[in-house]
Amino acid sequence: MASTKTIQIVKQTEPVLAKYKEDITSTFYKNLFEQHPELKDIFNMTHQANGLQAKVLANAIFHYSKYIDQLEMLSGAVEQIAQKHASLAISPEMYDIVGAGLLEAIKEVLGEAATPEIIEAWAEAYGDLAGIFIQREEQIYKDFEVKPGGWRGYKSYAVVKKEVESETITSFYLKPCDGKGCPEFLPGQYISVRVKGDAHSHTRNYSLSDSPGKDYLRISIKKEPAVKDFAQGVVSNYFHKEVEEGSLINLGIPSGEFTLKPGDKPVVLLSGGVGVTPLMSMLNALMEQGKRTVYFLHAAKNSGTHAFASHVRQLSDQSGLLKSYVFYDEPLEKDLCGKDYDYQGLVSETVLRSILPSVEMDFYFCGPTPFMQNILSILRELGVAESNIHYEFFGPSEELNAVPSVE
Known part of the structure; x- marks a missing residue:
C-alpha cells in the first residue's frame, strides 16, 4: 500500500490526469516503441494506430489515481487486465520498462508541473500497482502450468482442420505438437496467437469457439479487410490465406473473465x-x-x-x-x-x-x-x-x- 503522502499527491494530480491522460499515454506508447521496438511483438499495433490502446491505458491510470486509497474498487479491472497480460505471457521485467516510460511521458507532457515530488509519488504508486499485477499473473501462470496439458508462455500447436463457417469466418482446429492433450479452459475464454511478420511479430487474441473437454482447441476467425500500412487485418488475412492443415501456430494460455458462471437460472x-x-x-x-x-x-x-x-x-x-x-x-x-x-x-x-x-x-x-x-x-x-x-x-x-x- 502506498504511503499516505503518496496517496495524497496522486489524488491531487487526478484533475490534471483527467485533462492530459490521453496525451500522456499517446506520448508513452510513441516513446516506448521507439526505444523498445521488440515490444511490437506483444502489443496489438492496430490498437496503437487507431488510438484505442492509449485510451484504455489512459482510463486505467485515471481510475487508479481516483481509487488509489480504495483498491478494492479496482479488483475487477485488475483481474481483467491480469488475465489479458497472462495470455500475452507478460514478464515482471516488462513492468520496469513500462514504469520508466510512463514517468518519462508524464514529465514530457506536464513539463515543469511534473515536480520531483509528483514524479516520486507516481513512481511509488506505479511500483505498488505493478506488484499487484506481477503477483496475480504469476499465480495464473503457476495454476495453469500444473494442469494436464498446461504450459507457461507460448506452446506450439498444429492445425488439424480448417473449416469455412461463413463468407467471412473460418474455424481452425488445433492440437498440441507434443501430443500431451489439450488443457481445460472455461467457456468464453480466449487465447493469444503470435505469427511472424516482415518487421515484427503480430499477436492477437481469439476466443475459443468450442466447449472444453475436446481433444482439440478451436478458434474461429473473421477475415478483416486489410489496410495498407496499417496493422488491421494482418493476422486474420494470414490465417485465411496462408494457414492450412499442418501449419504450426504458437498459442498463449487460455485466459479471460468473460466465462460461463455456474448456476441453475435460464x-x-x-x-x-x-x-x-x-x-x-x-x-x-x-x-x-x-x-x-x-x-x-x-x-x-x-x-x-x-x-x-x-x-x-x-x-x-x-x-x-x-x-x-x-x-x-x-x-x-x-x-x-x-x-x-x-x-x-x-x-x-x-x-x-x-x-x-x-x-x-x-x-x-x-x-x-x-x-x-x-x-x-x-x-x-x-x-x-x-x-x-x-x-x-x-x-x-x-x-x-x-x-x-x-x-
Whole structure:
C-alpha cells in the first residue's frame, strides 16, 4: 500500500490526469516503441494506430489515481487486465520498462508541473500497482502450468482442420505438437496467437469457439479487410490465406473473465457477428450439460455472414432446452423469414419482451460496439439486475455506456 503522502499527491494530480491522460499515454506508447521496438511483438499495433490502446491505458491510470486509497474498487479491472497480460505471457521485467516510460511521458507532457515530488509519488504508486499485477499473473501462470496439458508462455500447436463457417469466418482446429492433450479452459475464454511478420511479430487474441473437454482447441476467425500500412487485418488475412492443415501456430494460455458462471437460472446468449465465437463455446457447454434452458439470439447481416447457423439449428432440433432466434439486418433475396431468420433489423426491447418469459436469467452478450451498446441499454431498460449481466469489452467504458446511435 502506498504511503499516505503518496496517496495524497496522486489524488491531487487526478484533475490534471483527467485533462492530459490521453496525451500522456499517446506520448508513452510513441516513446516506448521507439526505444523498445521488440515490444511490437506483444502489443496489438492496430490498437496503437487507431488510438484505442492509449485510451484504455489512459482510463486505467485515471481510475487508479481516483481509487488509489480504495483498491478494492479496482479488483475487477485488475483481474481483467491480469488475465489479458497472462495470455500475452507478460514478464515482471516488462513492468520496469513500462514504469520508466510512463514517468518519462508524464514529465514530457506536464513539463515543469511534473515536480520531483509528483514524479516520486507516481513512481511509488506505479511500483505498488505493478506488484499487484506481477503477483496475480504469476499465480495464473503457476495454476495453469500444473494442469494436464498446461504450459507457461507460448506452446506450439498444429492445425488439424480448417473449416469455412461463413463468407467471412473460418474455424481452425488445433492440437498440441507434443501430443500431451489439450488443457481445460472455461467457456468464453480466449487465447493469444503470435505469427511472424516482415518487421515484427503480430499477436492477437481469439476466443475459443468450442466447449472444453475436446481433444482439440478451436478458434474461429473473421477475415478483416486489410489496410495498407496499417496493422488491421494482418493476422486474420494470414490465417485465411496462408494457414492450412499442418501449419504450426504458437498459442498463449487460455485466459479471460468473460466465462460461463455456474448456476441453475435460464441463460440468454446474445451475439452479433463474430461475437458469436465465445458464446458458441458457452452454448455447446450448456447443451452438453443439459440442465439449463437457453435462449440463443444471434444478429448477422444475412445468411452469407451467418456463422454456425446449421450447427445451432441442429442443437435446437435435438434439445427442448434450446430456443434459437436469428436477426438479419440486410437479408438477401434468397433469405426467407421464418426459415433462415426470425426478425429483420436490430434486436429490440419489444422483441426481447416477447421472447423472454422473465428477466430473472443470466445474460451474456458479445459483438461489435454498437451491438453491445444496444444490448446493454435494452437490458437496463428491462430492469435486468447488473449481477445477471455479463460481457467483455475491450475499450473505454464510456464508449460502451454511450447511447447507441440510431443512424
